Amino acid sequence: MIDLLIAGGGPAGLSAAIRAAARGMEAVVVEPRTAPVDKACGEGIMPSGVAALRELGVAVSGHPLRGIRYVEGARGTEAAFRGPPGLGVRRTTLHAALHARAMELGVRIVPGKVAEVRHGHDRVAACGLTARWLIAADGLHSPVRRGLGLDGPVSTVRRYGLRRHFRVAPWTEFVEVHWSRHGEAYVTPLGDGLVGVAVLSGERRAYESHLASFPRLAAMLAGRDTGPVRGAGPLRQRVRARQAGHVLLVGDAAGYVDALTGEGVALAVATAGAAVDALASGRPQDYPARWDRLTRRHRLLTGGLLALAGHPATARMIEPAAHRAPALFRAAVRALQ
Template sequence: MRRDIAIVGGGPAGLACSIEAASRGLSVVLLERRAFPCDKACGEGVMPEGLRVLEALGIRALLSPNDCAPFRGIRYEQEDGSWAEGSLPDGGGLGIRRVALSAAMVARAREEGVDLREQAFVKGFQRAPNSVLLDTSLGPIEASLLIAADGLASPLRRAAGREGRLGELVAMGSRRAAGAVGGGSIDFAPQVKGMEMPGYHPGAMRTMALGLAVAARGADHNRSGAYEADLSEETDRLEADPGKGALAKRSEDRAALMDSLILCKFLRGVFADLPAEAAALLGLVTGWPVDGAELEAVGERVVNLRRLYNLREGATRDEDTLPARFLEGGGGLGRERLAAMIAAYDSARGWSAEGVPTPGTLRRLGLDALAAGGNHPREASP
């Protein structure tokens, strides 16, 4: 059976990940080579921030006061008698017996339905398309995602090529890597919403520039194929005019429709009128009486749902943008011109000036429950 997540290592990191992931409805298997509860050489002092996490994960309530000792601050003393000390914020920290912490986390993970496998050693793993296959002492285990929580030295992270500063950096993706490097390097990271740019230069194709800026998961040419409009007679690819809004919308809606029909994007150019012809094909295969207008609405609904999902997860309008190097300087699109195209896009979509689908738009698409305010921002995770 394939799991959403396989976690290797049942220390505090692995168990905390397992509890959080399972509480979000993901199927989780955790493999620990030792028997639970696990002990380990440790000073056993948990800082205020760590206590907040234990509270949020529902672990603190499972700890017996007999296994805990509060402390208000930390004092370092040297052999020559000199010392330094400081008090901790938020009521201080808590010393927790390591085995008691392990037992409480294991109990909490079981409550959430994590599949805990103890005395299970992971020997290695192999990548497969969209999954990872673990070689374990219990036999093979397949998962969509592997979390290597196998300790500080982590042979698994090393095997995945995340050893050393460069490997760690590259594995983060360019946005997070730029955050780690600092010094304004984010301006040179060619990414939108954390996804790296494809090979379509926004400076040479304004509809594509808009499509990449607003697309739900970042600079993804499989979600916006707006370069097609730029390369057609429909528009002047070098002009940042308001007409680009409707063109970018149409491209996104049609990409979503093709994904829903499970059609390869290379078929884009095959259709003269994608929704109408796709409706005819779908009708032949299924017998459903669908027409082009209905399929157009399917694509539009998908894009609106993606936007609502992002908003619920905390996305903001600021993220609908392009890297500074494509906006500023000679040949740059300019922030104001991008903002004007985004406003035209919002208007074509029936979204507010903040990029939020309006209740009227959601009702038009049959998303009445969400129009009534059923899309609340998720609480920040610990």
């Protein structure tokens, strides 16, 4: 019998598979798409995420990220990371590196999609496979989570993300967060004459319409777009529980607040590792508390920023507040790194 079946072959699922294989467990990933997979993503990895990938033996190249800069109009306020940098990485590059490491460790990847999970006394079955445990890493709108009845109440805060790439040389080693009363734009340097620009907003509009809310940025990027616009949302996902029998939820499937602080990949790797470690130690019941500890700071800070960003009057105060209290801004950025 398989030790660990993993629904979803994104960063969370592949990280879980790599960690499991390194601990001597047989891991099988069920994923319908072929590698490398692209999706809407800010493409910035926090320093903690870079370190976690390195610990998994995943070699990935990208553009160094030295910190975060908040921008409104012509004014900007920045806070550098303490210690090693983060990394701006194309989503496809990251996925290819994770996939290669999983293959190197003998992880089996089966084409398919987990839609129904059947529970036994000491096992689970899905897609014609039987395993001792299943990790659901199947994304923001997880079919496994929904099928198990673990979806929480629908949030009244409905925000969406769109991302596009632009052929322009990165002008900074900071992730720039541009603020407006309509939402935020996140500029991530990716190297090789490329930047990614993700927009987050509660307003459902075309990407070009969102970008027009940031005139200075839009002027810098005019005529330089490349590739399709990719989107995701609604972002806020509430979850009733992160374990149901022999199933553990990790990454976005385990619940999501918002992409405001750019910690998606770092948290995906961290929660996947915590789930595998709990299983390997024979204490799966410890995982929900570990998840809570790993994500608490992110949830508090992101929730606070989201509350401010959700109202035009207070959203316009965020960059000025960072400018007036740089020490507090640095402390918040370093808490997230």
